[in-house]
Every structure is written in structure tokens, then in C-alpha cells.
Amino acid sequence: MPVYAATFMPTPLITATGLTKHFDDTIAVDGIDFHVDPGESFGFLGPNGAGKTSVMRMIGAVSPITAGELSVLGLDPRTEGPKLRARLGVVPQEDNLDQELTVTENLFMYGRYFGLPKAAIAERIKELLDFAQLTEKADSKVEALSGGMKRRLTIARGLINEPEMLILDEPTTGLDPQARHVLWDRLYRLKQQGVTLLITTHYMDEAEQLCDRLVIMDKGKIVGEGSPRSLIDQYSRPEVVELRFPAGVLEEIAERLEGLAPRVEVLADRALLYTDDADATVEKAHAEGLDPETVLVRRSTLEDVFLRFTGRTLDD
Amino acid sequence: MAIPLALRVAESEAKVYRRVWRGSIFSSFFNPILYLLAMGVGLGTLVDANLPTGLDGASYLNFLAPGLLAATAMQTGAGEGAWKVRAGVKWTRTYHAKLATPIGVPALVNGHMLWIGARVLMVSVVFAFVVVMFRVAPVWQSLAATVPALLVGVSMGAITTAFTTRTNSDAALPTFFRFVVIPMFLFSGAFFPITQLPGWMQPVAYVTPLFHGVQLCRAVMLGIPTVVDPWVSVTYLLALTAGGMALAMKPFREQLLP
Numbered sequence: 001m002p003v004y005a006a007t008f009m010p011t012p013l014i015t016a017t018g019l020t021k022h023f024d025d026t027i028a029v030d031g032i033d034f035h036v037d038p039g040e041s042f043g044f045l046g047p048n049g050a051g052k053t054s055v056m057r058m059i060g061a062v063s064p065i066t067a068g069e070l071s072v073l074g075l076d077p078r079t080e081g082p083k084l085r086a087r088l089g090v091v092p093q094e095d096n097l098d099q100e101l102t103v104t105e106n107l108f109m110y111g112r113y114f115g116l117p118k119a120a121i122a123e124r125i126k127e128l129l130d131f132a133q134l135t136e137k138a139d140s141k142v143e144a145l146s147g148g149m150k151r152r153l154t155i156a157r158g159l160i161n162e163p164e165m166l167i168l169d170e171p172t173t174g175l176d177p178q179a180r181h182v183l184w185d186r187l188y189r190l191k192q193q194g195v196t197l198l199i200t201t202h203y204m205d206e207a208e209q210l211c212d213r214l215v216i217m218d219k220g221k222i223v224g225e226g227s228p229r230s231l232i233d234q235y236s237r238p239e240v241v242e243l244r245f246p247a248g249v250l251e252e253i254a255e256r257l258e259g260l261a262p263r264v265e266v267l268a269d270r271a272l273l274y275t276d277d278a279d280a281t282v283e284k285a286h287a288e289g290l291d292p293e294t295v296l297v298r299r300s301t302l303e304d305v306f307l308r309f310t311g312r313t314l315d316d
Numbered sequence: 317m318a319i320p321l322a323l324r325v326a327e328s329e330a331k332v333y334r335r336v337w338r339g340s341i342f343s344s345f346f347n348p349i350l351y352l353l354a355m356g357v358g359l360g361t362l363v364d365a366n367l368p369t370g371l372d373g374a375s376y377l378n379f380l381a382p383g384l385l386a387a388t389a390m391q392t393g394a395g396e397g398a399w400k401v402r403a404g405v406k407w408t409r410t411y412h413a414k415l416a417t418p419i420g421v422p423a424l425v426n427g428h429m430l431w432i433g434a435r436v437l438m439v440s441v442v443f444a445f446v447v448v449m450f451r452v453a454p455v456w457q458s459l460a461a462t463v464p465a466l467l468v469g470v471s472m473g474a475i476t477t478a479f480t481t482r483t484n485s486d487a488a489l490p491t492f493f494r495f496v497v498i499p500m501f502l503f504s505g506a507f508f509p510i511t512q513l514p515g516w517m518q519p520v521a522y523v524t525p526l527f528h529g530v531q532l533c534r535a536v537m538l539g540i541p542t543v544v545d546p547w548v549s550v551t552y553l554l555a556l557t558a559g560g561m562a563l564a565m566k567p568f569r570e571q572l573l574p
């Protein structure tokens with residue numbers, strides 16, 4: 001490596017080595033290593049119970065680490081919690097807005113917790129309401145907001161202290177496609193402003209849209225790491241042919257499917273053929289005398305990478 | 317940090333309270349009037365007819381008023397220590413939101429207790445004016461009695477907070493009120509001297525914070541001599557407050573920062 005490379009290497013915002021979290025006898029996070037660079041959008045992708053929230057909470061200094069090393073913004077979450085939290089924004093998995101206060105009051109009080117002066121908070125609230133498209137709802141009680149609005153308010157609240165890093169735990173779960181796109185757009189803007197984003201999700205498209213780099217977690221471990229594209233290129237084939245068969249048929253023909261593509265996954269209701277040339281694979285299937293109910297050709301996605309690492313689809 | 321974070325926590329409770337303060341102050345004013353009319357005046361006529369020398373030299377109305385002040389303060393403290401805490405931890409999870417900021421568990425507990433103190437004081441001051449209306453005691457003595465009322469309210473707030481954090485089921489709180497708060501309200505000397513209690517219950521009454529609050533309020537408002545040395549009572553109530561707060565720290569940490 002040339003000597004100068006070291007000087008241009010950014011100091012990571014987060015470094016985790018052997019990071020571990022136990023709850024009684026549950027191992028939620030099992031000795032993981034990763035680092036996040038400044039300005040990066042970094043994702044944690046994984047099914048329910050993979051340990052994503054546990055990692056986020058340790059980074060946010062609201063959950064003591066069981067073992068390993070963790071440094072966030074150059075601080076130690078164990079001993080410098082308040083100082084660290086002052087510089088973070090957090091959007092928790094479960095909304096915890098104050099239902100009895102209005103939109104503006106929620107933002108105002110949050111600003112107060114960070115010790116910001118009243119005038120500065122008032123100024124910031126105006127910007128944030130605009131950013132979250134909630135200006136019209138400024139004086140509504142939180143109770144009266146839709147799920148998507150609450151989520152946007154929670155994000156706005158997490159930005160009140162102009163954090164260097166925003167931690168988003170499943171920011172769009174439970175939202176309709178349109179609300180998700182609005183949120184993605186907002187997050188994209190933040191990223192452009194240089195805010196480091198830490199995102200957990202179990203939506204592949206979300207990870208592909210938002211993350212520069214991500215890790216795939218399963219059962220407390222990191223099973224894959226890279227940019228969405230590189231993960232797909234590395235661990236999957238460019239194209240996927242999905243063949244659907246009536247119930248019961250798949251087991252009988254499993255062996256005949258094997259030779260059709262470099263990699264074949266047989267699920268309960270369909271077979272996935274990973275290939276470099278979908279048309280050729282479809283032709284081969286027909287030549288083999290297979291008679292699927294439907295044939296779908298698509299580009300490979302992170303979901304396929306996930307399947308390969310864990311042997312399961314994400315919504316299992 | 318220049319301004320203690322605990323104050324921010326109390327400020328947020330005040331913001332929520334601002335929405336309901338009218339109704340709340342109205343009932344803090346109206347309830348004592350009802351009680352003092354029905355029991356102090358109504359029932360009191362019968363009591364006074366039976367006891368020409370009064371209770372500790374006081375008419376029943378005068379005997380009841382400071383006792384009821386302490387009992388109301390106690391109940392207010394218990395109320396603020398119960399559902400608010402359960403909601404913050406479990407229902408609305410607003411405590412989790414606070415702890416994602418520089419606020420930590422100690423500031424959360426201190427701010428919560430500050431707010432309980434503020435609430436108890438509001439209720440007690442309104443009560444003190446009702447006491448003046450009923451010509452039980454002059455203004456300054458009535459107001460002075462809000463200090464021991466504050467002590468008993470805050471101590472019960474701390475105890476209830478500790479209880480709430482150390483139980484998980486939603487049934488625990490009504491049970492606590494049914495078997496601890498209401499019996500304490502009735503049997504700690506606010507309505508009748510504890511010497512009227514069966515022998516085995518008297519030591520129990522001495523242990524309750526309310527008993528100490530009642531005798532302090534009576535001493536301050538009417539100059540009725542205390543049974544237990546007043547400084548012992550003050551120390552006891554302060555110790556209960558500190559104890560309750562200390563007992564709440566660990567379960568708060570476990571539940572909010574798992």
C-alpha cells in the first residue's frame with residue numbers, strides 16, 4: 001500500500017471488535033466486527049431476532065455491551081454515554097413520541113433534553129417541520145397523526161440536535177409504499193448533507209436504495225458484508241429464473257432442476273435458478289420437459305444473497 | 317452542563333400537565349371542600365357532641381383538616397409514582413425517548429421526583445386555602461403545613477415509584493392502591509387517632525409515612541403536640557424518599573437500558 005493512503009484513510013466513526021450482547025441465556029449479538037466511515041450510509045440487514053436492534057442500542061449507548069470493544073465517534077459508550085448521546089440522533093424501532101403533546105411540543109422538549117437554548121430550538125423546529133412535511137400538523141397532538149407522519153416526526157425529533165450520525169431502526173416498517181418513498185427521499189437528503197446514516201431493515205429494496213455498504217446478520221453473526229452491488233455480484237448470479245409449480249411437484253423434480261443453472265434453490269412453492277443467461281435457462285427447462293405454472297425472470301437482488309447465506313427468505 | 321438535566325425532565329411533565337391543569341386544580345379545590353363539609357362539619361357535629369374536650373383539644377373539623385391535608389398529599393404522591401412511571405417505561409415509552417438523549421437514569425429519577433414535589437405542593441397549597449376558608453387555621457400556619465405535606469407526598473411518591481419499577485403486571489398497581497394506599501389513607505390517624513386501632517395494627521400505623529405526615533401537619537397547623545419526636549418523623553420521611561429513589565434506580569436501569 002502506498003504510504004500516503006494511510007493519511008487519506010478516514011478515521012472510522014464506529015469500530016466494533018468482537019462486539020457481543022447477551023440477555024440472560026440468549027446470545028443476541030455474537031462477537032461481530034465492523035466499522036463505519038464518516039458520511040457513509042451503513043445498513044444492517046437481517047430477519048427478526050438477528051440482533052440488529054441490539055447492535056443499534058449498544059451503539060446508541062442505551063444498552064451495555066457484554067463483551068468486545070466498541071468505539072462510537074471516538075467515544076466509549078460505556079463511560080461516555082451522555083456525551084455520546086448528545087451527538088447522536090436516534091429513530092427507535094418502536095415509536096416513543098409523547099402522545100399527549102403536540103408535534104411542536106415534542107420537538108421542543110427533545111431540544112430541551114439536549115440542553116439547546118429556546119430560540120435555537122424554535123428556529124430548528126421550523127426547518128424540521130418543513131423537512132418532515134409536518135408544518136400543517138405543527139399544533140396537532142401526536143395521537144392524531146398517521147403512522148407515516150409519526151415516523152417522520154420521530155426522524156425530525158432525532159435531528160433536533162444536528163447529530164453527526166443518525167441511527168434508524170427499521171425506519172419504514174409498517175408504512176405504505178408511498179410513505180416509504182417519501183421517507184427514503186428525506187433520508188437521501190440527509191445523506192447528501194453529510195450525515196452518517198445507520199439503518200436496520202429487513203427490506204432488500206430499502207437496503208439497496210439507501211445503503212452504501214451493509215452487513216447481513218443472522219442469529220447474532222455477520223454472515224456477509226459489502227456494497228449491495230458487490231454482494232450481489234459476489235454471491236449471486238446476475239439473473240434469476242423463478243419457476244412455480246403446484247404443491248408437491250417440486251420434491252419430485254428437484255433432481256431434474258439441479259443441472260439447469262449454476263445454482264438452484266428449491267423453496268416450498270417455487271424453484272430459483274441463478275444464472276448468467278436467463279433465456280437460455282428457461283429454454284433448458286422447457287427442453288427438460290418441465291411444465292411450471294409460471295415463469296418469472298428477474299434481476300438478482302439482495303434477497304438472493306440473503307437466501308444464500310442463511311438458507312431462508314427474509315420473511316420466513 | 318449548566319442547567320441540571322433533572323429540571324428538563326420536570327419541565328416535560330409540566331408541559332403535559334399544562335393541558336389538564338384547570339380540571340386538576342379544580343378538583344384539588346373541590347375535593348377537600350366536600351370532605352371537610354361531609355366529615356368535618358357533618359360527622360364532626362356528632363363527634364364533638366360526644367367529646368366535649370375534643371380530640372387532642374381540637375374540634376373534629378380542626379382535627380381532620382391537617383390530617384386530610386397529609387392524606388391528600390400522600391395520595392397525590394402515590395398517584396404520580398404509579399401510572400406515570402408505568403406509562404413511561406411500558407405504555408408510551410417516553411422514558412426510553414428521554415434516555416436516548418444526554419439524560420441518564422439518575423436525572424430521570426431526580427426530575428420525576430421534582431415533578432412529584434411540584435404536584436404535591438400545588439395540591440397542598442390549594443388545600444391550605446380551603447383550610448383557611450373553613451377557619452381552621454390562619455393563612456401562614458395553613459401554608460406552613462404544606463411543608464410536612466410535601467414531605468409525606470414525596471416519600472410516598474418515591475415508594476410507589478420503586479414499587480412500580482419492581483413489578484411488571486398491570487394488575488400490580490390497582491392492587492397496590494387497594495391494599496396499601498387506601499388502607500393507609502384511612503387508618504394512619506388522619507380520620508381518627510390511631511389509639512382507636514386494634515393493638516396489633518398500631519405498630520403498623522407507626523411505620524406508614526402518612527402517620528408521620530399527619531402528626532407533623534397537626535403540629536404545624538394547630539400546635540397539637542406530636543406523639544413521636546417531630547425530627548424523627550422528618551428524618552424518617554426523608555429516609556423513605558431517599559430509599560424509594562435508591563430502590564428505583566436498578567430496576568429502571570434494567571428496564572430502560574437492558
Ligand SMILES: Nc1ncnc2c1ncn2[C@@H]1O[C@H](COP(=O)(O)OP(=O)(O)OP(=O)(O)O)[C@@H](O)[C@H]1O
Pocket residue numbers: 023026027028046047048049050051052053054055093202574
Ligand atoms: N430486552 C431483552 N431481553 C431479553 N432478550 C432480548 C431483549 N432484547 C432482545 N432480546 C433477544 O435478542 C435477540 C435479538 O433481538 P433484536 O431485537 O436485537 O433482533 P432484531 O434483529 O432487531 O429483530 P427484529 O427484526 O424483530 O427487530 C432476540 O432473540 C431477542 O429475543
Ligand SMILES: [Mg+2]
Pocket residue numbers: 052053054093169
Ligand atoms: Mg429490531
